[in-house]
Amino acid sequence: MHLGLLIRMILREVRQNRQQTAVLFLCIVLSVVGLTALGGFQANVQQAMLRDARQLHAADVIARSSFPFLPAMEAKLARYAERPDVATARVWEFYTVVRTMDASASLLSAVKVVEPGYPFYGQVATASGLPFTEMLTPGNVLVEQALLDRLGLSVGSRIYLGDVAMMIRDVVISEPDRPVTVFTLGPRIFVNARDRGKLGLITQGSRVRYKALLRLPEGLTPETVQKDLLSTADLAQERVDTFRSADSRLKRIFDNLLFFLKLVSIFTLLLAGIGIQSVLTALLRTRIKTMAAMKALGAPNAFVMHLYMGLVLLLSMVGTLCGVLAGLALQEGLGRLLSDLVPVTPSFRIVWPAVGESLLVGLLAVALFAARPLLGLRHLKPSALFRHEEGHRRVRLGEGGVVLVTTLFFVGLVLWHLDDLRTGAYFIAGILGLVGIVWAAAWLYLKGLRRLPTRHLVLRQAIRGLFRPRNATQPILVTLMASLTLIFAIFLTEKNLNATFVDAYPEDTPNVFFLDIQRGQTDRFTQTVGRTSQFYPVVRAKLMAINGNAVDPARERQRKSDNLARPFNLTYRHHLLENEKIIAGKTLFQAGGGNFQVSVLDRIAEIGNIRLGDRLRFKIQGVPLDARVVSIRTRTRESMQPFFYFVFPEATLRQAPQTIFTALRVAPEAIAALQNQVVQALPNVTVLDASRTIRQVADALGRFSQAIRFFTLFSMAAGILLVASSIIATRSARIREAVYFKILGARRRFVLYVFSLENALLGASSAVGGLLLAHLISWVVCTRYFDIAYKTYPAASLSGLMAGIAVVMAVGLSASRAIMRRKPAQFLRTHAAE
């Protein structure tokens, strides 16, 4: 009816209250960005993960055995091979010792003999860039660069495989189905299946991994084929997997990452929601006179309601839309950021259900958070024009309902996104607890502050300012403190996660491991590699009994986790490693406690229910050893350093048979040369090259941390908006104050001081309280949830504190800037009634 008028008035409202509507708009945008980005990203990643899994197998279904397939399996495989829509390829993997043509050098190498068709998914990348199948013709082999480096050969050279000379045609850069976590004993050599018989290496008495890869058409599920093949397989030696049954560790890490980001997003939504509510409340408060005037002029209640509902609706529609668009952009960015983790880039795809969900959640959130201030309008009377009441009102029934519905909405959202009921419950209880604590803290603080005797005029005025009539200092303090708490908590948790996982792979993370160094070879080893390294003595032993109760191998083997029946690697030393700390017992060993003491790592203590004072009986290659548990250690963070479950005093194990283990960081291009040197000097030492794996892991974790930081920033932005909105909410009261000061002859500088100090007080108290609470929260999250050690980061905490205060002051002052410029007369004229 009054649509045209309504729209005009809405637009006028927007124009007149630019600052508030801008904050309101940003709050709405922020509330949906995170959820949109994550929803879409998750769906895309899941799809990419499946594709990734397919590539890791290079097939849909894969059968393996350490022996030639049995006739039943062969018959089944042959039947599938006959189907025109199914493609099969055989692969044989084994180690062999290749020799140079002049027999001057030889090298253990990992051979992979493949039939045409391999790989069905993904690609084998060659240095020449030419297609793998074109290069791998009979008589030719493709090798890893390391083989050339170690044998001093180049592309075009010939090598002996078995007794057959083969030509090195190209260099292989990567292969899709090479697992991420593999330490190989030698470089890869690809061989064409047609050369298989000629080589004579796959024969009775050979150790070969036999594989059959299958690519299935649409409509034939891998699980069906798997079931069919397994039905006649000999499970003692034959295995059948689908690309889906493979357990991807990367996927689990992704899930955890997404879980953390979702928590952050929900926090962001909550913060933004609170922001919406306070800005809207403030906005409406400043418009009370206008609304009362409209009512006095005969505008029906509905019109006023429609006006502001329309305003909210307009802002929420535009805001949600912008939020969704920004979220999609973010999703794309996130995809790029994490794309290198999977062999193929997760293609950007708009996931409509996720977009729909975000829109719905965003609109609902806006509606709910806006409902309370809007509902308040119902009871506005024209007489408000002449009254001063704008602050305290009793909460009415309808508003109580809104609070309840909002709470339920969030509970539902949390449970929906966190999947796990218990986690969701803890999360909600945590939030409620937080609000409760913050409220109580703010109350106590303000009470104390009020009684604080001060002589300093500016300070006194600033404190008075906090207790201005109708000034919602306590709610502001609560929201500020709560939002700063959340920001700090996310910041601290992220720092701790980073320290544990990302920084555990610093630049100098060892990437080459040396095993089986014998005693007496350490000096020679150090000479050979040209630098010092930490030597870890390793003594192989078995745990026979705990407090006289024998370890039962049959029962132990049923454990999913590590078990007590396997041989353990004992070591001896008298110091803690830098990433270890003692959680039970006073010191690693007791002085004067003799040699028969042992320190146990918490992980194995949990598995074996081993406690301080327990007696453990080991058997070290035939010789029994009894020791008492005098300390339990834990590892404070992950690292690539080796760890030992059982540590003994040196005197106990010094004489025991042992080998020595060490690790070095070597530039990837120098690894082959170093391997050659070590093998020449100390041929018994086994060298494991983990450089590729470590690079991949470090890279992956670096990207995860970037993603986390990205989302943390969003949450912080929401928090800052919340700070802005709470300051805007008290704007009118501040204007009045400034005016009074000026009327009383105060200079602008004085007013600025008072306001700054007031903001500083507000900022400092909320930041200090927030920081303390944040430490508590992140400590709980880190130690209970992620099960990692917690560090307090005093320097970072302090800078966080300063930043928090600075933000509150900056936002507060910028909001007051307009106030400062106001001429008293101008204000008094417009607020004559007061």
Added chain:
Amino acid sequence: MKIKTIPVLGLLLIMGIALAGCDSPPQATTAPAPVAPPAVDGTIVCMGDSLTAGYGVDEAEAYPALLAARLRDDGFAYQVINAGVSGETSSGALSRLDWMLTLDPNLVILETGANDGLRGVDPALTRGNIATIVAELEAREIVVVLAGMQMVRNLGPAFTERFRAIYTDIAQDSGVVLIPFFLEGVAGRPEFNQADGIHPTPKGYRIIVDHIYPYITQAIDRHQQRTEGTPAQ
């Protein structure tokens, strides 16, 4: 509500290294602890790698325990100690010789070198290590049974031939009892091996004991001749 999966990758990597660092899983050590053994004619120490330790099977099913039972049944009062260490190379065996000697063996069944071969270690090194161990044992009047080993054939004829010759040559030079091939009748047969294709099953170990038993009794004869020949100390 602990979520422990975040560290998985790092963790597994490290575990992988920790395990790999000292090589493959299961086992070491002896048959049931020497619970006040009755008067014995001597001690047999089975020194070796996973094939001796009994990787993937209960220690009671590995060859040393089976051999002990067989000897007992046949009236030989010998204590048999399983001193196998999974993943051990001949270099490792050599460096723990002193420790092993604290068990005071009269007979040593030396089964080592397979891990050298599987890692492509130069056979000359393996040969040197085994020859040294044999010489040290012989010097202490310990009767040695050398378990001959053959390398998996995928490593190529040049390598496997050099590897096989280690055992025959050393036996010839030193005159110790040689089991020509420790895994005779078991190697390469799926029905006697675990899924990994190289470690025997309990059934495989029974065949091994059947196969090596004559060589052990031959060595026991030698030991008894020696003890009869030399006055007790």
